[in-house]
Each structure stands twice: as C-alpha cells, then as structure tokens.
Amino acid sequence: MAGSGRDERAWVRRAQAGSVSDFEALFRAHWGRAYRAAYLVVRDSAAAEDIAQEAFLAAVRSLDRFDRRRPFGPWLHRIVVNRAIDWARARALRPEAEAVDAPAPERPGRDDELLQELERLTPEHRAVIVLRYLLEYTPGEIAELLELPRGTVNSRLRRGLDHLKERLQ
C-alpha cells in the first residue's frame, strides 16, 4: 500500500539524497500496484515483471529531476500502463512469435472468469479499467495520465464495463 503523501515526499527527498532505505520504502509502497496493473494489461507475468521493473529503473534515472511536490504513484503508473499497452499491441501484431517464446499466461486463483473476459478487451480498454478499478483513479486523472480526452476515457470505460457485464451475466 502506498504511504501517505507526507511519507512519500520524505522518501523521495531522502532517496534523492542517496538513502537506500528510503528508496526501498518507495519501491515497496508502489511495486505491487505497478506489477498488478501491468499484469492485468499484458496477462504475462514475465512481461509484467519487466514492465514494472523498467518503470522503476526509469524512476532511478529521473530521481534527481523529480519534483517532490508531485505524487510519485501517478508518475510511475503512467509509465507502467503506457508500456503495458505498447507491449500488448506489439504482441497482437506478432502472435506466432509469442507462441514460441512467451510462457503461457498464468491464471490467478480466483476471479478467473472476470480476468478471462478482461483479456478479450483491447489493451486500451483494459488499461482504463485497470486504472479505474485497480488503481482507483478518477476518469479525469486517467485522461491526464494517458493524455486522452476525458470523453474517450469515459467511452472506453463504458464499453469495457458493458462487455464485461454482458459476458458475465
């Protein structure tokens, strides 16, 4: 679970000054949600690990320039979700290659049906559902994160939910 805004600003400040333990606190607070978000979009645990890890490596590179007044989570989630969408699109374009190299997607122990139906959505629709219902961003925040018009976010949410409702009924 992410820390309070004050905790987080302190972690970022001390991590910028070189404190490994504060950087670790930042990592622990955000890893789970970043990995889950990536997994739900790409449905491949190895790829999700790579994507979440790449996002944290980007955070390391940008740490000195990071504006401490801004929350860390949305900045990280923007990277995670955009890379996950790119990865899922690329996989859709070369399904044969993936069949050879990628391990079969692992199934979680519960909510199988919901997750299977989520997989039928396009990566773009999956991403807005994940941002809204896993990471709990508002449609306005999602629009800002993905640099999309608010109406597009709303329509993707609506279509995604309609699809899930129809299939799960």
Next chain:
Amino acid sequence: MKDFRAPGESEAAKRSWQVVRAAYETREPVSWPRRHARPLVAGALVAAAVAAVLSPQGRSVVHSLRKAVGVEHAQTSLFSLPAHGRLLVTGRGGTWIVRADGSRRRLGDYQDAAWSPHGIFVAATHGNELVALNQHGDVRWTLARRAPRFPAWTGTRTDTRIAYLSGGRLRVVAGDGTGDYEVGPAALVAPAWRHGRGRLLAYARPARVIVYSVDARASFLVKRFQGARKLEWSDDGRLLLVVGPRGVRVFGLQGVLFSEDHPPTGSVDVDAAFVPGSHRVVVIRATGSASKVELLNARRNLFSGTGVFRQLVYSPDGRWLLISWPTANQWVFVHSHPRRIVGAARISNQFGAYPRVAFWCCAR
C-alpha cells in the same frame, strides 16, 4: 479488482528489487549547481555547434571547443598507443595490426577480423572465405562459406571455437577450421562469446537476442529485442549488454533486465561498452550535430565533440578508452583518473580509409 493479486508477485518483487537497487546504488546523485548548470552548458554547446555550421567565423568556435576537450594537441599521426597491447583494425583500406609503439602491419584485404583468444592468430573474412592468419598475414587455413561476416574467437590455448555469420545463419567452427556446423538463423550483428567457463554465445535475430550454449548445442536464453546492433558481455560474464534502436539494455543471465537507457527524443545511442571489470556502461550519444560519451546512470560526461563518434574500445588494462571520431579523422584516447586526453589525427591517411577497430588485445 482492488483485492486482486497477480501470480508471482512477491518473487518478482524480490528479483526486481535486486536489479533496481543495483541501478540506484550505481547512480551518482546530482548536486544542485550541477543539476542547474547542465542545461546552460548544453545550451551553450548547441549554440556553439549551430554557430559553427552557420558562419565562417564559427570555425573558431569549433576550434575552441576542440581546445576545450583537449584534442587540439592531437599527434599529427598515430605515433604510439597510450597503453600496452595491439589494435586490430579493418576497413576499406584493409586489415591492420597496430602495435603499442605505433608500428603497423597490413595483413591484407579483409572485411572483418578478430583476434584469437590469446592474440596469436587472427580470424578474418574475405569474399566467400573465412580465413585464419598469423600476425605476419600468412594464411593458416581457409573455409569456403557464402559471404562470411563477423568472426568471433573464444577458448583456451588448446581448444577454441570461432563463431561467424554466413548466408543469414550463425555457424561455429573449431579453431583449426574443422567441425563447422550451423546453429540457426541470425541477424547481421557480430556474435559475442561470454568470458570465462562454459562456451556461451550471444547472437541476434531480428526480434530476439539469444544466448546459445555451444557445449549443449541448445539455446540457453531467448529474449525479445527488436533490432539489436551490438552485443557485449561484462568481464565476469554475468551481464549482457545490447545496443538497439531504442537505446541500451543490460540483461542478467536469467534474462532479467538489469539496467537500461532510453535516449531522449532526437538522440541516439551509437555504441556502448562495459567499463572493464565492472557492470558500469559507457555510451556514445549523438544529438544533432554533436556527440558525447557518458557513463550511464551517473550522467557523467567523459568526452564530447562536434560531429559523429562511432566506436568505444577499452585498452586491455581497462585504463584508456579509445573513441573513434571519423568527423575529426581522429582517434581520441581518454584516461579517466587522472583525466588525460590524447588525440591521434589523420587516421584515414594512415590506413587507406577510416577504419573500424576490431579489438584492442592482450595486456602484454
């Protein structure tokens, strides 16, 4: 969905924390003055480069830039190397060995060349032949194969292997020219042997980087990677560096991403290399009409200049970095601690054309 837990979450967290922590610990915190001075310096350099291009007076700007980075006093020829060892260079002017005292021997008209593991022989390619030569240029054996490229030689004093590309396939042959066999399809990228025990070979396919075990004759690792241009192992054989169109990535033996570098829009990573004996990486980054060599994740600029830098090659003792600078027709040798810069000019005049450095071999 709030309560959802993805499979493998805690194991992935443990693995990733190791990688992220290593990247964090190798970064160099930027002080406030440096953080704010950098854009000003960058702006001044860009302005200087633009001035150089746009006005005749700008030549003096280039001159002053070169003076600032220390190559104004470049030797008028390559009189000697700043460290022990021998360079193997190749290009349209042929394949040459350059010794530490500056003496050169032309081996012949070969396209690519590589030292044997102890620097006694050279594997080279020419037309439809893979050739093994001694240091006098005498041919020891040849192997007829379609348009061979990029030989890479590894092994001990008694048992060696040469990997090379031919007809879009990776092939491996013993150091005496026997037992040649095909591994599989490969992109036109120089394969790289891992240092140390176990004959592992990294090679590229158009959308993959593959680590192949020659002893097991099986792929050890397959990693998705579009358009790899260069592969290099760290000295301890634990990390593999891959340069591609979207920057540099460093993978562990299990395929886990160890570190990466995405150049900003408008910039491209031309070449990269491990700092010898470490997991740190230096990279050539070209932006518009300027190039610079910097240490990744430390944002430390080692050298910068106008035009194109092509290659980074470390001396066998790891103390000198050769930067190939075709725009200036120079080689620049940079010593980090203490900082020294030695330039050698008119490189293409000495080798018939501006050459590519195949390797800087052998401490003594």
